[in-house]
Structures are given as structure tokens and as C-alpha cells.
Amino acid sequence: MKELLTSIRRTPYQSFAVFSSLILTLFLSILLIFCLNFLYGLLGYVESRPQVAIYFQNQVSESDILHVKEQLLSSGKVESVKYISKNDAYNLYKQLNKDNPLLLEMVSPDILPASLEIFAKKPTYLPEIAGFLNSVVGKDEVNFQKNIVDKLLSLTLAVRIISISFFSFLMVSTIIILMTIAHFKVALKRDEIELMRLMGASPGYIRKPFLNESIFLGFVSSTVVYLVFIGIVLLINPALQSYLSGIPALFVDLYGFKLTVWPISIPYAAGLYLVIAFFGVGIAALSTFLATRKYLSIERT
């Protein structure tokens, strides 16, 4: 550790350049990871919502509605149908607006329509189901969410492609910058390296202090980035919570494990740190490894 700190102290500008490049890259990376996970969570949430909903006029009886439900279930194209009576709708409304007595006073069960929420077996069945529902006598409105899902899916895909491209570019350029800086550092120690090789040091032994230093800088940078990111999130959390108040907890499926990405859960926060620390240490170590390889691949002539 003492040698490592001495080396950083003796080459402060190079160390600072490594540190600042890593900070920038890792901060953008953590931001991208966070946004992508949020979007995936949102997509999962929207997909889990009823894909088609039919609202009935007031005069339609419950038995007629249940008949429509039976018809849908017998079509073989529907995964499930949920009947929401006027009372159920009123209870839901009360729960959603429990903090607003004025809104509660204005509404009674009579004015809320009964509805069916339908989940199709495949998204391709949705237009057909919607077509059938539109022909039902006594329908008030049919809500068909396919467009929202499709738009969100294409948005997520676009963000994913842009993120991966941007992330790859960021990684490659950072590795090149770090390699160039590592080259400077190695060049400064060329005499020492030459001497150590003559005295029997292995390439691994010579590379070790350079690698240790880069791993240390990678670890420190990722920790700083993580703390700053979490600090920013905590700072704007009240504003974010209020802005995203309509969106409940969002999850992403991680090999069968449901990870809560919004609001940020402790496992997610820990995972973010591990990922960003792995990236920080990984790219710093890889750049140094590549930079030192040139100086250590000596052959007899």
C-alpha cells in the first residue's frame, strides 16, 4: 500500500488523468444502467396491466357481463378475464384517492362503470379480441393497450441499442485513454523494468505494481461514482417520487429473481455497486495489462 501511494504521489498528473477518465465513464455507465433498468421495469409493469379493457354502460346487467366473460374464455385466445363490478371500481377509486376527500365526495358507485380486464394468450390475439369487444351490445368504451406496449417496447429497444453502442464506445475510448496514460507510466519506469528483467523478475512480478495501482484507482473511482450517484438520487428522491407517483414498484426479472429497481431497493443498490466496481476495476486493470504487455514481451535475439 505504501509503495502504491508513493507511486501515485510521484506521478500525480497521470494518476489524476486515470481517476478523472474513470469517474466520467463510470458515472455515465451507472446512469445508463439505472435508466435501462427503470425502462425495463416500466415495460414489465405495463405488460402486466390488462391488455384490453371493456367498460359497460350502466344499464347492462351483471349476468350479461358475465356472459361476455364466458364467451371470451371459451374463445381459447384469452389467458384470463377479470370482472370488476361497480362496487369493486368504487373501492379501487377510494383507495387511489384516499388522500383527497373532495374527489371521494364527488363520486358514488353508480357513476363508475363495470368492466372486464382481459389478458390475451398472445399479443397477436389482441386486435381480434378488441374487435369482438367493440361489437358487444352495451359497451361504453374499449381500451386497447397494444400501442402503449409496442411503443414502450420499441423505446426500450432503441434505448438499449443506443446504450450498448454508447457504452461500448465509452469503454473502448476509456481503455485507450487509460492505456496511453499507463504507457507514460511504464515508460517512466523503463530503466527499472529493464533492470528487473536482467535480475530475473518475471513479467508478472514487474506488472504487479502497475496492476495494483490501476485496480486501486478503479476501485476508488467506482466507489466515488457510486456514492455521488446515490447522493444525487437521495437528493432528488422526493421530487422523483412525486413525479413518478402513479408508478408503483418496478421490477426486473433477474434469472428468476424479482429485483425491485424502483424505488431503489437495497439488493439493487448493492448490485449497482458491484457492477460499477467490477467495470471500474476491470477496465483499469485491462488497460494496464495491455499497456505493459508491449514492454514485457522481450525475446532473445
Added chain:
Amino acid sequence: MIQFDTVSKLYPLGNAALSDVTFNIEDNEFVFLVGTSGAGKTTILNLILGDLYPTSGSVIVDDQDISSKKYTKLEELRKHIGVVFQDFKVLQDKDVFENVALGLRIQDLSKNKIREEVKEVLSLVGLEDKKQHFPVQLSAGELQRVAIARALCGDRRIILADEPTGNLDPKTTWDIMKIFKKIEHERTIIIATHNTDIVNSMKKRVLVLKQGKLLKDMQKGGYEL
């Protein structure tokens, strides 16, 4: 033991640095390599160190035929060879202690062992009171002593010195040679030099080289070209 058996070395442009050179150097022997510039002295040292491949013939060091071994396969051997250069090659950003300890750190010795051994070897070369000095604070003679101390540290049984006194005045030259004399029965010492006085005075074995050929091999010889 070091054995050269009909060793030749051709450099890529075709110039012959060594031609059919054969000699043996026993353990703990003191040998001078003499000859004009380009005679092949440094090539011999580099062949012993495994820095160069011989074009033909075999080089055996410590019972190992190193003629065709890769550079990376010679690390263990190099841990037993100390090298002293004309230009000292003392690291400017390290103090005397750190410079001397370099070879010991490579051998993965404990900090206490390194401290003890550096102290011992600095006392041998007369620099025990300058262990925290940086190279800029030392004279040329002191720098060469640091280089010798570094070459002696650890279990380095063979000391190769390439013109170790080439940059030094006569008095300092003799101080340096006294250090070599102190250790002459403990290690194999091979010194490439142009210095007539020291070769003639010390009466050690002399290998005379001329244009890559071994002209003479004299026990207790003098400087002859």
C-alpha cells in the same frame, strides 16, 4: 561453472561478434575479458545472461544449457547473476537502500531479511551511512558501489561487470576493484575491461579477444592485445 563450446554469434546484419569461442570458467573464479571495442566482450556477457541466443555452439551456465532457452525460461538463472554496468544504471527516483534492495525484492525475501542483507552489503562497499541518499547526492564512484552492492545482494553466484570502471578516475577505480577482490573467493566474477593497470596488477585469469575470436587464455595473465 560456465562453459562456452565453439560458440559463434552473428548479428542480423551478418557481422560476426563471436567465432568458435570455447572456454570454461570454474565456480568462484575471477576472470578478465580484454580486447578492443567490438572484440566480443559484451556479447560474451550477454550470452551468459541469456540476453542473446548463440548462432551456433552451446552456452552452459550452472549446469544448464541455455543456448536455446526462451528469455522467460531464464528468470531463475538470472536471479543468481548480478550485473554491473559502466553507466551504473542506478535508479534516480530511488534511494540507495531501495536501489540495492531491488534484486532482493524480486527474490521475495521478507522485509527483515532484505534490511539485514542490504545493511551487510552496504557495509561491504562502504556506503552504510548513505543508505537514504538519492543518486543525485552521490559521486560516480559511490554510484558504482551502489551498482555493485545491488549485483551482490541475494544469492547471486555469478557477477558480470561490463567496464565497471570505465567512467571512474584511477583512485576510485582501485577502490572499486578492492570490493571485487574482497568477494573473489565467494563468487564467480567476470569483468570486461580496457583498463591495463588493473588487469596487469591483479594477476588473474585473462581471456583475450580480438574480432570475435579468443586469442589467448592466460592464468595470472596481463593485458595483452
